[in-house]
Amino acid sequence: MFNALIMEKNDDGLASATIKEIGEDQLPEGNVTVAIEYSTVNYKDGLCLSAKGGGLVRNYPHVPGIDFAGTVESSDDDRYKAGDKVVLTGWRVGEMHWGGYAQKARVNADWLVPLPAGLTPQQAMAVGTAGFTSMLAVMALEDHGLKPGQGPVLVTGAAGGVGSVATAILANLGYEVAGVTGRPDTEDYLKSLGATQIVPREDLNETTKRPLEAETWAGCVDAVGGEMLARVLGQMKYGGSVSAVGLAGGAGLPATVIPFLLRGVNLLGIDSVMQPYENRLRAWERIAKDLPMDKLEAMVKPATLSDLPQLGADILQGLVKGRVVVDVNA
Numbered sequence: 001m002f003n004a005l006i007m008e009k010n011d012d013g014l015a016s017a018t019i020k021e022i023g024e025d026q027l028p029e030g031n032v033t034v035a036i037e038y039s040t041v042n043y044k045d046g047l048c049l050s051a052k053g054g055g056l057v058r059n060y061p062h063v064p065g066i067d068f069a070g071t072v073e074s075s076d077d078d079r080y081k082a083g084d085k086v087v088l089t090g091w092r093v094g095e096m097h098w099g100g101y102a103q104k105a106r107v108n109a110d111w112l113v114p115l116p117a118g119l120t121p122q123q124a125m126a127v128g129t130a131g132f133t134s135m136l137a138v139m140a141l142e143d144h145g146l147k148p149g150q151g152p153v154l155v156t157g158a159a160g161g162v163g164s165v166a167t168a169i170l171a172n173l174g175y176e177v178a179g180v181t182g183r184p185d186t187e188d189y190l191k192s193l194g195a196t197q198i199v200p201r202e203d204l205n206e207t208t209k210r211p212l213e214a215e216t217w218a219g220c221v222d223a224v225g226g227e228m229l230a231r232v233l234g235q236m237k238y239g240g241s242v243s244a245v246g247l248a249g250g251a252g253l254p255a256t257v258i259p260f261l262l263r264g265v266n267l268l269g270i271d272s273v274m275q276p277y278e279n280r281l282r283a284w285e286r287i288a289k290d291l292p293m294d295k296l297e298a299m300v301k302p303a304t305l306s307d308l309p310q311l312g313a314d315i316l317q318g319l320v321k322g323r324v325v326v327d328v329n330a
Helices: 043-048 119-142 161-173 182-194 226-233 258-262 277-290 293-298 304-314
Strands: 002-009 015-022 032-040 069-073 087-090 104-107 110-116 153-156 179-183 199-200 218-221 235-245 266-269 298-304 323-327
Touching: 002 235, 002 277, 015 304, 032 087, 043 304, 069 104, 069 119, 087 119, 110 179, 110 277, 119 161, 119 218, 119 266, 119 323, 161 179, 161 182, 161 218, 161 277, 161 293, 161 323, 179 182, 179 235, 182 199, 182 293, 218 226, 226 235, 226 277, 258 277, 293 298, 298 304, 304 323
Parallel strands: 153 179, 153 218, 179 199, 218 235, 235 266, 298 323
Antiparallel strands: 002 015, 032 069, 032 104, 032 323, 069 087, 087 110
16 A cells, blocks of 8 residues: 545545555556656646646546656566666656656556666656756757857746756856746846846736847747747847747747748747657756756755645746655655
8 A cells, every 4th residue: 555646526526635545456557667756846737736637637536746756666568677766757647647646656668767877766856847848948959059159048937947947957058048037036046046147027028019129049948938939039049949848928929920031030849748768868868967966956845745735736826936856755
């Protein structure tokens, strides 16, 4: 028997979370069973923990948690054996399939990645989907020609999970980082991660009738979308790229095609859920090499299973700074 955070529907049709003791026979189908050590909290987790499941959870009872790291307990797949350290992000785990808010999980071996050398399970969950997405975004910018010295790289939603890790990675790689935030109290935090410029959110969250503005940013990791992304596209330097990783500011894009046609700007879509295995390995290896662990530890807030309902509500309101690491055994 082991503990799990179970989401169940109430009589009114809304879901709520309870920590319960369950058995392995209640786990879903899969060919690898993992003893989970740590999980984390992402925006999607907040949606899955909400009363209506954020449109992501279709079947109850349900165990949320889109990320986890731990040790293989048993495996019917030759790629993994008992004792192997593994990490999982994406693949609709925690949404369609029971996830990491439990002390055990049973999953498909194809969804796992070996824990990179030099990373602990705890550090891997300080990274989580947010940090994994950040690394994919940085890699995409580099693959499209971004190099240090070309000018400042903008990070929107910089105090959030994706933004925090992107800021730390970019600064560590030698880029000049400008962080956008709507919370003045996070300025010192962002500077500690390596941001050299703080851009108030109100400077960018209004549309303009001008399709092009002064060429300002060499690259951008955008977690906001909406009007801010439209505004940033018109401020990119010639040939610059934007990695689009989120929609905290809305799914619409009130923009024109002018930046693409006259400045050769690239808008790069970043998906972390269905990334091929080789790309996952490449990203995790880069994380182990290029994300300074002292900066990672500085952005971590520890939590337990009992903290998750409140943290889920907080992250949806933009109240979670940095990264949450959930010790599922505490």
